[in-house]
Amino acid sequence: MSSMPESGNAGVMRLSGIVEESIVDGPGLRYVLFTQGCPHHCKGCHNPQTHDFKGGFPFTAEAALAQIGENPLLSGVTLSGGEPFEQAQALCAVAEGVQAMRKNVMTYTGYTFEALLARNDYWTNRLLELTDVLVDGPYVESLRDLELQFRGSSNQRLLDRASRERIAAALCSR
Ligand code: SF4
Numbered sequence: 001m002s003s004m005p006e007s008g009n010a011g012v013m014r015l016s017g018i019v020e021e022s023i024v025d026g027p028g029l030r031y032v033l034f035t036q037g038c039p040h041h042c043k044g045c046h047n048p049q050t051h052d053f054k055g056g057f058p059f060t061a062e063a064a065l066a067q068i069g070e071n072p073l074l075s076g077v078t079l080s081g082g083e084p085f086e087q088a089q090a091l092c093a094v095a096e097g098v099q100a101m102r103k104n105v106m107t108y109t110g111y112t113f114e115a116l117l118a119r120n121d122y123w124t125n126r127l128l129e130l131t132d133v134l135v136d137g138p139y140v141e142s143l144r145d146l147e148l149q150f151r152g153s154s155n156q157r158l159l160d161r162a163s164r165e166r167i168a169a170a171l172c173s174r
Contacts, residue, residue, distance in 0.1 A: 028075025035082035040110035044141035061093035076104035088123035095130035
């Protein structure tokens with residue numbers, strides 16, 4: 001059981017960009033937050049400007065939720081990178097508000113789902129709970145596939161809640 005850390009700068013994210021209406025970052029019309037800061041440095045990454053943890057700009061969860069709430073046509077919100085799980089606490093504040101609006105949350109990560117579970121970290125686990133669909137794994141240039149839905153390389157998985165429960169259960173039974 002992971003312990004809950006102090007709240008700190010709970011609702012302030014560091015972002016590389018915002019797209020208020022996207023049809024390419026998940027199902028339906030989506031509001032997309034691109035986080036700033038990524039430790040993975042995947043070869044062939046299309047967004048190297050998002051790697052520097054000191055780059056980008058600060059933005060509050062409150063401001064994001066205000067923009068999201070103004071658009072009734074949105075199906076959901078996508079948390080992309082950079083690496084969203086490096087600022088899981090602030091993104092939890094966004095995801096909680098999105099779920100309260102009865103919209104869905106899709107989260108991208110360069111970590112595998114198994115690696116996120118192994119962190120045993122409160123905010124990582126909470127963001128996973130608030131995520132309806134997780135797209136996991138690093139971008140692997142040699143596995144690039146333009147036919148894949150919402151993914152760049154074939155090692156990446158689209159994991160809904162049921163798929164994640166199956167993987168977690170299998171890990172526990174080992
Ligand atoms: S995880 Fe995403 S943003 Fe980070 S290096 Fe890999 S492709 Fe780029």
